[in-house]
Amino acid sequence: MLSAFQRALAARTIPLVFALAFPCLAVPAAAEEIHVKIDNFVFVPDTVTIKPGDTVTWENVDDIPHSLVSKTPGAFRSHPLDTNDTFSFVFATAGAFDYFCGLHPHMQGKVIVAP
Amino acid sequence: MAKDNENGVDRRGALECMVWAGTGLLWTVAGGVPKVQQILGTTPANAQAATGFTFAQISDSHLGFARPENPDTNATLQEAIDRVVAAKDKPAFMIHTGDISHLSKPAQFDTADKIIGSSKLDVHYVPGEHDVIDEDNGKAYLDRYGKNSKGKGWYAFDHQGVHFIGLVNVFDLKAGGMGNLGAEQLAWLADDLKGKSASAPIVVFAHIPLWTVYQDWGWGTDDSMQALDLLKRFGSVTVLNGHIHQIFQKVEGNVAFHTARSTAFPQGEPGKAPSAGPMLMPEGKLKTVLGVASVTVKQGTHALAIVDTPLLAG
Known part of the structure; x- marks a missing residue:
């Protein structure tokens, strides 16, 4: 059994050891959050360009539900967003992701993830 | 062009335009020739005299929606059901052309079943x-309403010589x-229609x-032309839809198309409203x-008369 003191020491020590072991690691640019509004059956803006690791957050301001479905099956899919609901997704890898509304598929948008 | 009613809507206009308000529109299809008889609030006596049977259509009840456009969709659905029940021509059954719920939630379907069930139809x-749009991609609907259906909920049934197809x-x-x-x-549709007499009246309904x-x-529906091609050889085809929350009708050959009003809220006019x-x-x-909507089948003539009745005369 570790004493409370030992546990506290371990908690303080591990991050320190990690930082010493990798002193050359560049600090990555802080991941950003990009907002897309769903307004009048349109994604605004309909195309966003982001960096890997960034988050896109969609907000539905329409009086009707919408959802987000990636054209490539399985890449991402939201639950139905009722009025004022939001959905966030972190795009970890580079690529172009076309998507559409699962209820109104004529509504289309695109997320371009470029390093 | 001759004016068919006092509102100055000519026949072509009445068939092609969307009807927003006003009283019911009686529309008959006899021998493939559609005719707007008159704009009226009640079914005329002569239509009832030849009645084979009548069925009711309700659509787009969107239970769960509660916004300024209609803060109480339960109440307007109940009012619509009460109207169906009170009709002079008692409907043999009812069809619901979809968007029962707003968000596919069990509680919304439960409430719909309770209110619609009060019709005893x-x-x-x-x-x-x-x-x-439930997490299981339609399972909630299919478990509840799809028991006697094929595939993802489609089916056909017959009533007094009329073949009904739910797509x-x-x-x-x-x-x-x-x-x-x-x-x-x-x-499945091709198979269902195979061997059917071309004189059999067909009613197709879909959301x-x-x-x-x-x-x-x-x-619209991307591959609907393929379905309509299969229906081409039939002398009397009536297509009933919902989705657009307003009345729209047109005739092409022997096929009469008609959309019903919603029981929840109206939607904008295409090209005019912002969305x-x-x-x-x-x-x-x-x-x-x-x-x-109330649809009357007059037997022997293959004529269907569709009467749209608003909850409140405009």
């Missing part, structure tokens, strides 16, 4: 896109597309219109644009 459902066009929607029937359902009302808003979203009506006017 048999109800034949097809799903709208709002009914299949489903809200699954597997494609990016940039509209409604979708899919190859499996089209194959999204089976013809393109307005492509920019997705108001297909709910439309806020002036105070006191909501019930003039909500309503039910």
